[in-house]
Amino acid sequence: MPSATPLSKTTRILIWIAVILGGLTIVYALSMSTMMSRLGNAPSDLDYSTTQESDNGLYRVSYMTSTETIPVNQMHEWTLHVENADGAPVEDATITVDGDMPQHGHGLPTSPRVTEYLGNGDYRVEGLKFQMGGWWLMDFTITANGQTDAVHFNMLLK
C-alpha cells in the first residue's frame, strides 16, 4: 500500500489556520454562553405575557405601562384592564398590589396601589418602581361582586 501523499507546506499552514479559527470560535462561544447563563438565571419557561388569566379563571387581566418599556429605578404607573371570563369589563373591583423578586427574597421598594378607576374595566396603578434588573413577579388580588381571584405577571427587566 502506498503511503498517503505528504501534505504540502501550504496545506499544513492552512490546516493550522483552520485549527486556530476553530479555537477562537470555541473561546467566543464559551464566553457568550457564560454571559447568557448569567442573564438567564430566571427559569427558562416563564410566561412574560402582559395578559394573564387569574388563578381560578375568574378574570382576564392585562396591563399597559406609562413608559415604553418598564424602567429600572424610575417611578411610573400602569393601567390594569380587568375583564370577566366572558370578556365584559369588571367594574368597581377592589385590587391589592404586591410584587417581589423570587430569587432575591425582597419585595418592591415602594407600595404601589390602585389610585383610580378609569372606567371600562381600567384601573390606574401608581407608585410602581423596580430597583434592579432581573426576574420580577407582580401579583394583583382582585375582588369584585364578592369573588376574589389573583393574577400574576412575570417580568424580566434589563
Add this chain to the structure above:
Amino acid sequence: MRSKRYLALFLLFSGLSLLIAACSSLLPTLWGEDESATLKNLWIGSLPPLSADPSNQYADNLDAAAFGQKLFFDTRFSSNSKVACATCHLPDKQFQDGTPLANGVGTTNRRTMTILGTAYSPWLFWDGRKDSQWAQALGPMESAVEHGGNRTLYAHLIAEFYADKYTALFGPLPDLSGLPNSAGPVADSEAAANWEAMSPQEKEVVTRIYVNIGKSIAAYERRLNPGASRFDQYVEAILNNDPEAGDILTQDEIAGLKLFIGEANCINCHNGPLFTNNDFHNTGVPTAKYLPDDVGRSLGAQQVLADEFNCLSVYSDAQPDECAELNFLVTDEHQQERQYKPPSLRNVAQRGPFMHAGQFATLEEVLNHYNTAPQAPAGHSELEPLNLTEKQIAQIIAFLKTLDGPIDADPRWLTAPQ
C-alpha cells in the same frame, strides 16, 4: 523528520500566540449587547440633569446656594462654636470625614455619608429617615452629638450675622428679641423646656427661619456632584467602538468590571450612573462594637413618615402629589430590619472605612464579607456566598478604583467662602 517536528512545534507556538493576540484584540467587543447596555446605564453620561426639587423653591437659586455655602462652613452654628457641616463633610475628602463614626460636639452612631450626588437621592441618611437634602441638613444641626444647637440659637445667629442676606432671599426677619437664646425640640432639657414654653406662633416663626437655613444649605449641596472617572472614559470609548478602549483600563480592571456586573451581583444594588439603586437592603453587615441596636430602615421609614420637615409637611413647597416616594412608602418593620441604603460607589476607594458604622476598614474586608455572605445579626441577609477567588476579589477592587474622579462643581463651591 526532526525538521518537520520543529516546524510543527513552531506552527503550534505561532498558532497559540495568534490565538492569544486575537482574543485580547477581541476584548472590547466581548461585551455583549446586554452588557453594553448595562455599562451605558452605569456611565456618568447617563446621569440626567437634576430635576427640580418641588419641596424646595430655593433649590436652584444661586444666591441661596451662596448663602447656604456660608452656613455650611460657619462653625458658629453649633453649641460650642466649633462645628459646621464642613467639620464632617470635608471638601478635600469627598465631603465626608474618613472616620468610622462622625465627630461633632460628641460622637454619632453612624458613618458620615458623602454629600456628592445626594440631590439625586429620594432618601437621605443610611436609613432614609429624611426625604430631601434640606430636611437632611436640619437633622445634624439639632442632634446633641453633632452641632448640638437649637432653633432659637440659629435664628439669633442669622439675625446677628446674616440679616441682609437672609432678608434679600426670604423677606424681613421677624422680631426675635423676646425669645430665649436656646430653645428647640432637642435633647437638652433646658432648651426643650424653653421651647415648650413658647407659643405656637413663636415656634412657627422660628421654625420657618430654621427651614430656610436648611433650604439654603440644600441649594449649595445640590451643586456638588461626582464627575467623570476613568471608568466613564472607558465606557464612552466602548460605546463609540473606539479601538483604544482597551488602553484605558487594565485587563484586571476589565475583568473586575465583568465580575461586578456579572457573577458578583454587585450591580443588583449598585446600579445606575451613581452606582446605587437608592433602595434599602440587609446584606448581613455585622453590628458595630459598643453601639446600641440599630434596626436601619425599619425605623427610618417610620421616622420619615412622621418627620415634621418631610415632603408632605407644611414647610415643604411641594404639592402632595409631587411626593410620590412618600405617598408610596414601604413600611414593613419585619422586612426592613437592618436594611441600609447602598451608598454611591463613585470615589469609593477614597472613602474608607466602609458600611454604616465604618465596620470595615478596607475594600478587601468589604469584598470578603460579600464573598462569604455571613448570616445577618438581625433580619434576613439578601446575600448568597459568591465563592470568588482571591484574584477575582482583587480584580473587583481594581475596578472599583477606576471610579475615582473629580467633583463636578465650580471650584468656588469647593472651599470655605470668604
